[in-house]
Amino acid sequence: MKKSIITLLAFCGLLGASSCDKNNNLLLFGIEQDKQLGQQVSNEINNDPSYNILSESQNREAYAYLEGMRDEILNSGAVEYKDDFAWELKIIDDQNVLNAFATPGGYIYVYTGLIKYLEDPDDLAGVMGHEIAHADLRHTSRNLQNNYGIQILLSIISGQADSELSQIALGLATNGALMQFSQKFEKESDLKSVEYLAGTKYRCDGAATFFQKLEEENPANEDIFSQINAFFSTHPQPADRADYIPEEAEKVGCSTKPSGESSQQAYDLFKSNLGLLL
Template identity: 50%
Template structure:
C-alpha cells in the first residue's frame, strides 16, 4: 500500500474514530478495515523476521500439514458467521515449539498455532474450537481494540506507517503472549468463546469444541498454567460451563466428529 493511499485512509478514519461513540467495552470505534489489515501485516512481518522466537514451519517443507490446517480453517470461514471473511487475509501459520500450548491471532486475520498445542489436543474438534476462538478475536477486532485502549490511536497509526519499529516489536510479543500486556478482558474472552460455538454450529464438528481444552486442563490439574491465548479470565471451570450453556442455548450438535486423521496430522509435524 503506497504512502499516499495510507495517508488518505488515516485522515478519513481519524475523523470517523474521534467523532464516534464508544462501544460496550469502552473503546472508541476502530480504525478502518484497511488499517486493521495493514496493522496485521506489520505485526506478521515482525513475527516472520524473528525466527528465534517464532520458528514458523515453512509451508513448502510441510505442505500436507498446511493443507490439512487450512481445510479446517475453511470450515469456519464458510460457516456464514465470520463478518470479515472476504476483507481479512485469514493466513494461518504453524510455530514449531512442542513446549508451548498456545495460539494467537493478529489484526486482519493472521493466525498462529504452536505444535505443542496441536499435539496436546486429543481430537480435531478440540482444535476446531481453538481455531474458532482465535478467528473470533480477529474478526471482532479484539487485538486492535486492546492496542487502542492501552496505547491510543496514534500508536496504531504509527505502527501502520512503520514509524515506530521498537513499539511494533513489543506489541508483536504481547499479541503472541511472550511479553506482558494486552491480555484480553473477561468480556472479550467470553465473546470469543461464544462466537466459536456459533461458528462450529454450522460445521460437522462439535459446536462446543472450545470447552474440551479447558476440561483437559482441569482434569490434569493444570489450570494455573493456562496459556495466554485462552487466559484464565474467567476461570476455566466457568468457561467450560459457559461454552456448554451457549451450545444448549442455540441447540447445536455437540457430538464430536473426531476423525482418525487428526493423528495423521500430528505425524505430519516435526517429531
Template identity: 50%
Template sequence: MTFLKVNQNQFDMNKHFWVLSIMILTLLFSGCKGSKPGGGFNLFSKQQDAELGLQVKNEIESNPSQFPILKESTNREAYKIIRDMTNDILNSGKVHHRNDFAWEVKIIDDDKTLNAFCTPGGYIYVYTGLIKFLDKEDQLAGVMGHEIAHADQRHSTRQMTKMYGISVLVSALAGNREQLAAITAGLINLKFSRGHETEADNYSVHYLSGTKYNCAGAAGFFQKIQSQGGGAPPEFMSTHPNPDNRIQNIRSKAAANGCKMTDIRDQTRYQRLKSLL
C-alpha cells in the first residue's frame, strides 16, 4: 500500500502537535461511531467526508497535467448528458446521502485512461477513455452506480480509519497540507478492500433498480472488458483478479432484486455523448 508515507523525523518533531491532535480528535469524533449504512467503524462524520472530498476535489482540479478536466464552457452538451445520467441514479430514491453530498460530475479529457472514480463527499470523475470504450448507457450507468456507492457508503473514510488511525487523520483534517496532499494522492490510487468492491457492485444494482437502466449494467462493463481481452485495470477492477465472479454476483443480485435486466432500447444519447468527446 502506498497510500500515505509519514516521515519518521517529521513525526517526532511534531510530537506535541500529535498529542494536541489526539485531544482534538476526542472532541471531534465523539458520537459518530458505527455510522450506517454499510457498517464498519468510521472515525469521520458525514460532514467530514464532505469537507475532505472538497479538499481532494481542489487538489485534483489544481493539477491539470495529471487531471485534464474537460472544459465545461465548450462542452456543455456532453456535460448535460453525463449529469442527466448521474441525476437519474441519484434520484432513484435509493442513495442514502443524496442530500448530504455534492454529487458533482466532471469529465477528465484522457482517452487512454479507462477509469472513473469518486471522492468522499461525492465528487465524481469520469475519463473520456471509459466513455469511448463502452457501448451502452447502461454500462456507464452501472460503473457510475458503483462509484456513487463508494462515496455514499463512505468507503474511503472507513478504509482510512482502518489504515491510519487517529493522529494522521486528525493532522490532515486540521490542515497539514503535506499530509493532505499525500492523502489526496492516496485516495486517487486507493485500493478498496474486496468487501467494499463487492458492496459497491451490489449497491450499483440497488441504485439502478430505481432507474430506467439495466440494473445489472455494471456486469455489462465487465463483459465488455473481457471481450476486449483486458486492458488497463480501472479502479473498480483493481482488487478482483477474476471479473467472472463479479459478473455472476451482479447478476444474481439483480435477479434477487427482481429489477429489469435489459438495456434501454434507445442508445442514441450515448452515441451522441461519445461523438462529442
C-alpha cells in the first residue's frame, strides 16, 4: 500500500501539476480538457429541447438571482478553479425532479423541482455549494475517466463520439448509475460546501438542511416521497450528512444563522418569478 502511494506521488510529480490534484490523486485529464469536455456536454444538454432549459432572455430576473448566489460562492476565496472554469448556470424546467448537477469545467444545472422544494435561500446555497464543489474538486472528471477511459473522453472532445456524449449528458441529468459519486466524493463536496459558504452571507451548513428536510419528509406525501426515494437510492446516507455537515461548521467556526429577512424576500421573489411559490 505504502509503496503504491509513493510510486503514485512520484508519477504525479513527473506528470506535472495539471495531472494531479492537491492530494496527489492521479487524474490524466487536465484542466483544459475538463473545460472542453464540460462545454461539449453542456452544448449537448442546452441544444436538446427535451431537457427543457429555461430561456435566459425570458427569465432574466430569475437567472440574475441565481447568478448572484453563484458569484457569492465563487468569491468566497475557497473555490480553487474560480477563474478557470465556466461556472455557467442553467435552470431545467421540471418540477418533478429534486436535483442539481455539475459537468466537468463548471457548468451547473438546477431543476425547478429542487428550487420549488427548498424554502430558504440558505438551503439552495448549500446545494449549489455542493455542486460547485463536485466540479472544483474534479469529481465528475474522475468518474468519467474511470467509467469511459481517457481515449473515449478525448474522442468526445474532438467531436468523434457523439453517442457517448449524449449518454454522459443523460447520465448526469438523471443521476444515472455511471455518474453516481462515491460516498467519499459526496462527503468531500459536503465539507467543501461548508468552507465555501463560510465566506458568504448564507448559513454555512445549508447543505445539511436539505438532507434533514428530505429525512423528515412525510411518507404520506407520495409525490415528493417517490422522488426522495429515487434521490436516496443514488446519494449515500443522508442521516450521516445531516450530522457531519454541522460538525464541520462548528469546526470551521462559521455562521449557521439564516441569511436573514431581506435574503428570504429576494429568494421568495425569485421563486415567484419562476412560478414556483405555492
